[in-house]
Amino acid sequence: MKTKFKNYIDNLQDTICSALEQVDGVAKFEEDVWTRPEGGGGCTRVIQDGAVFEKGGVNVSGVYGKLPKSMQDYFGVDEANFFACGLSMVLHPKSPMVPTTHANWRYFEMYDGAGKVVDQWFGGGQDLTPYYLVEDDARHFHAICKKACDAHDPAFYTQYKNRCDEYFYNSHRGEGRGIGGLFFDYCKPTEKISLQDWYDFVTEVGDSFCEAYVPIVEKRKSLPYTDAQKTWQEIRRGRYVEFNLIHDKGTLFGLKTNGRIESILMSLPKHVQWHYNHTPEAGSPEAILVDVLENPREWV
Numbered sequence: 001m002k003t004k005f006k007n008y009i010d011n012l013q014d015t016i017c018s019a020l021e022q023v024d025g026v027a028k029f030e031e032d033v034w035t036r037p038e039g040g041g042g043c044t045r046v047i048q049d050g051a052v053f054e055k056g057g058v059n060v061s062g063v064y065g066k067l068p069k070s071m072q073d074y075f076g077v078d079e080a081n082f083f084a085c086g087l088s089m090v091l092h093p094k095s096p097m098v099p100t101t102h103a104n105w106r107y108f109e110m111y112d113g114a115g116k117v118v119d120q121w122f123g124g125g126q127d128l129t130p131y132y133l134v135e136d137d138a139r140h141f142h143a144i145c146k147k148a149c150d151a152h153d154p155a156f157y158t159q160y161k162n163r164c165d166e167y168f169y170n171s172h173r174g175e176g177r178g179i180g181g182l183f184f185d186y187c188k189p190t191e192k193i194s195l196q197d198w199y200d201f202v203t204e205v206g207d208s209f210c211e212a213y214v215p216i217v218e219k220r221k222s223l224p225y226t227d228a229q230k231t232w233q234e235i236r237r238g239r240y241v242e243f244n245l246i247h248d249k250g251t252l253f254g255l256k257t258n259g260r261i262e263s264i265l266m267s268l269p270k271h272v273q274w275h276y277n278h279t280p281e282a283g284s285p286e287a288i289l290v291d292v293l294e295n296p297r298e299w300v
Contacts, residue, residue, distance in 0.1 A: 001120070001195055002083050005107045005202075006062050009087040010043075012105075012206050013060045016089065017045055019210045020058070023217050026051040029058065034260055039065035040083075044263045047091075048270070052098065052221045056091035057266035063257065067110065070256045080118070081111040084257075087206070088250065090267040091213075096233035097223040099130035099137065100178070100240065101213050102267070104250060105206045122198045123185035126209055127164055128216075129178030129240060131233045133289045135299075137216045138179050142299035144212035145182050145205070152201045157300075160184045165296040170243050175293040177243045181212075232286050234273040241268055 017029045027050025035041035042061030047053050062085035072078065086106030093100065105124035112118050128141045142161070149156035164183035169176050182205060189195040244251055244267050254264040280286035 001199065002062075002085060002107060002109055005122075005199060006085045008203055008206070009060050009085065009105060013043065013045065013058055013087055016210060017047075017058050019214055020047065020053065020056070020091070023214055023221070024050040024052040027053060032262075034263070036063050036065075036258070036260065038258060039063060042260070042263060044260070044266065046266060050094070052093055052095070052217060054092050054094040055270040056089070057263075058087070058089045059263050059266060060087050061085060061259075061263065063259070068257055071253070074256075075110070077110070079113070081115070083109045083111075084253075086124070088267075092237070092269040093217065093221070095221060095223065096131040096225050096229045097220045098217055099128050099220075100237075100269075101126070101128055103127075103206075103209050105202050107202075120188065120195065121185070122187040122202045124202055124205065125160065125164055125181060125183035126205065126212065127168055127178055127181035127183070128213070129236075130289065131236050132229070132285050133179070133292055134220070137220070138297075138299045140216065141179075141181060141212050144208050146300050148205045148208040149182070149201075151204055152197070156184075156201070157182075168243065170239055170247070172246070173239060173242070175239070175290065176296060177240060177293075179292060179299070180296060231273065232280075234269075234271055235275055235278055236289075237269045237272045238274045241272055244268065 021028055027047050029045040029047045032044040034044065040063035042059060044057060044059045046057045048055050064083040065081065067080045067082045072080065086104060088104045090102045091100060103126035107122050108120065109117050110119040146157040149160065160182040161180060164180040165176060167183045168178060168180065187198045251264055280290060
């Protein structure tokens with residue numbers, strides 16, 4: 001399974017990067033292939049200063065070795081070895097009219113001293129972070145997420161949409177990072193659902209990403225915007241940074257397993273602002289967005 005899924009995300013990286021380069025029309029991804037001294041490595045692809053994307057990355061990694069003590073404590077296990085692979089992506093568009101997006105699809109195995117697999121699971125999801133709320137975009141993104149879920153279990157969309165709202169939440173701010181999507185973790189084989197079933201589900205979600213995001217970018221990328229709207233975008237990006245550095249488990253795992261810092265922190269935007277006690281004007285488009293972040297909606 002680990003070989004099968006690693007091959008899948010390698011191919012998906014190519015597909016997504018090609019689609020995004022076509023949307024941007026100017027910038028190309030720069031590729032950085034790296035190795036991890038303890039075992040494994042990855043391929044980081046970054047796009048910057050394009051016509052559409054100010055900064056973004058589509059990264060694939062496959063790492064293995066001894067599970068660090070901090071992660072042993074986290075998982076509640078004694079000495080163990082692990083293998084983890086995944087595709088992680090964050091895109092920060094130049095225009096505040098185009099939403100930021102994040103996606104991740106990953107697979108994890110843990111082994112005992114004899115090399116036997118003692119635990120294995122899939123995780124991942126995809127979510128949308130607009131700076132100005134366009135309800136048609138929100139409905140489109142969530143409809144594609146629901147379609148991918150419904151192909152496997154009609155209960156999945158509601159379950160994983162709610163988990164996304166709960167996970168991508170800045171509890172210290174009392175607001176969501178964005179308008180959500182899907183988030184699932186520890187998807188383990190059971191009597192009712194096999195590891196292959198989980199593979200089929202996760203890859204269906206991965207294959208849906210371009211259909212969910214690219215049409216939104218195409219519709220919004222040429223819209224005019226003001227300096228004040230750009231400032232609002234950069235203030236909201238500050239909230240994005242806060243979540244990634246304070247709450248995100250993926251960032252924590254990467255840092256605690258001696259991951260590659262440049263790849264882990266690729267998710268941070270190029271330009272960010274923090275204003276003291278900034279509050280949008282009541283009834284403004286900015287305030288409408290914040291209200292939705294504080295009170296998640298059902299979009300489909």
